[in-house]
Amino acid sequence: MPQVLDVVAVRAWCSLALEGLGRDRAEIDAINVYPVADGDTGTNLYLTVESAQQAVEAVFAGLQAGPEPAVPALPEVMRAMAHGALIGARGNSGTILAQLLRGMAQVLADEKNRDGTHAGADAGALRLALSRAAESAREAVAHPVEGTVLTVATAAAEAAADIDGDGDCGAVVRAAYEGACVALDATPGQLAVLGRAGVVDAGGRGLVVVLGALSEAVSGQAAPIRARSNGGHARVDDATALECAEEHGAAGPAFEVIYLLEADDRAVARLRTRLDALGDSLVVVGGDGLWNVHVHVDDAGAAVEAGVEAGRPYRIRITHFGLGDAHAARSSAPPRERAQRAVVAIVPGDGLAGLYAEAGATTVPDRPGEPPASGELVDAIRRAHAREVVLLPNDAELRHTAAAAAEQARSEGVRVALIPTRSAVQGIAALAVHEPDWRFDEDVVAMTSAAGATRYAELAVAERQSWTMAGICQAGDILGLIDGDVAVIGAEVPGTARTVLDRMLAAGGELVTLVLGDEIADEVADGLEQHVRETYLAVDTVVYRGGRQSAPLLIGVE
Incomplete structure (x- = not known):
């Protein structure tokens, strides 16, 4: 021994x-x-x-x-x-x-x-x-x-x-x-x-x-x-779970928010005070500059914003407590074992995690260089706690991973529909038309149509000299990829983004969605929004902060 x-x-x-x-x-x-x-x-x-x-x-x-x-x-x-x-x-x-x-x-x-x-x-x-x-x-x-x-x-x-x-x-x-x-x-x-x-x-x-x-x-x-x-x-059982939820006051927070945070001790002390006022089940662990933050809140965006003020949050996970669990105590509806329907989405940036969660989705982070495994997606589907799940991979390279997770979830009795979204902006379009009260097939068709009607683009920085469909690029060039293919090679972000927008809007469009990474200044977004407004009078523009994501700029045109 x-x-x-x-x-x-x-x-x-x-x-x-x-x-x-x-x-x-x-x-x-x-x-x-x-x-x-x-x-x-x-x-x-x-x-x-x-x-x-x-x-x-x-x-x-x-x-x-x-x-x-x-x-x-x-x-x-x-x-x-x-x-x-x-x-x-x-x-x-x-x-x-x-x-x-x-x-x-x-x-x-x-x-x-x-x-x-x-x-x-x-x-x-x-x-x-x-x-x-x-x-x-x-x-x-x-x-x-x-x-x-x-x-x-x-x-x-x-x-x-x-x-x-x-x-x-x-x-x-x-x-x-x-x-x-x-x-x-x-x-x-x-x-x-x-x-x-x-x-x-x-x-x-x-x-x-x-x-x-x-x-x-x-x-x-x-x-x-x-x-x-x-x-x-x-x-x-459901009835007991609901009674227990009511007894210990689970009728409040609708979201579980978890993220890693790089911050000093004094900033974390202030963060604890702010999060404690926002919700409950607050646990902050760690030290030496790295912390894991867990809290249940109604305002998921405010919880993430508090982390941004304290330091640099990342690996953000936001889960919506569906009507099938303790959150059912918030409503007069009869208790159910599971929510009828939920959306699970892979998102590439911290800011988008909050946006998707506010729309009721359970999110899985797609971190630069660390794509989620199928097990993480299965876990998210389980956490969504629903009979029916719409899965949004939001990345062409993650479709097979998402398909494997969907198959595993189906074997556990969950009805899963995989919508082949290839970008987070397509996922936003799909989520915008999501109607949980519709029949499952009708909802999936509407979300699929909305995603398919959204052209997507992203800006990337070339890592080395290589041949592309738009010609030869050099290391450091700004690449504009439209629907997954390099269509524009530029020297700086604003000009490349304008050219990409012009190429996409030449085929028509009613709404432009811009998702900005951390490195993109507000002035760049303002300039792109002004360009669209002045050049394409009937086109609206919405701008979101995506946080730390693999692409500096994501663009969607519906």
């Missing part, structure tokens, strides 16, 4: 935790009633740990691929695990788990063995790490509530602290796991919404899985399965 928590144990911990959450994900989703009864806690924890495991594996792969293969030190692996969880954290539960791991990493990165190395952490260091993890998680939550994952984490740390100083790491983690199990069983008596539903806290249930994996990784023995007061398998 290992006497220390070393890098081999941490690597095994990641794999075992991911395996355990994958096994129990559906069960944890099924008992999720707090803070929002949207059935995604297990999935969010799984995706958070998956990101942590990938970061750890990347550290091992990087050192073993060199000319002199080596094994990373414990601080490096723990920091990678915490960082991976931070950047991949999903939902309220995943964000808190990321902070728990960060708290552990802060302690274990500073601890050294008697020989002065970082070969592993002893029992004393592990006790301190679990204690710091629980403390830092509470500090990250704006309004801590007992009977949640915070309570379970605190109980685990306290149980570990009761182990004698000479105890080994195996004894410490077993005690933490057993303390967490006891605390989990008590959560229905601490939080009324859990008692009414007859379930334990979903986030706490997930943490028990993670701690059980840690115990097995350190001791080499699988953690015993503990009986729980509700068996842990009951599924919360």
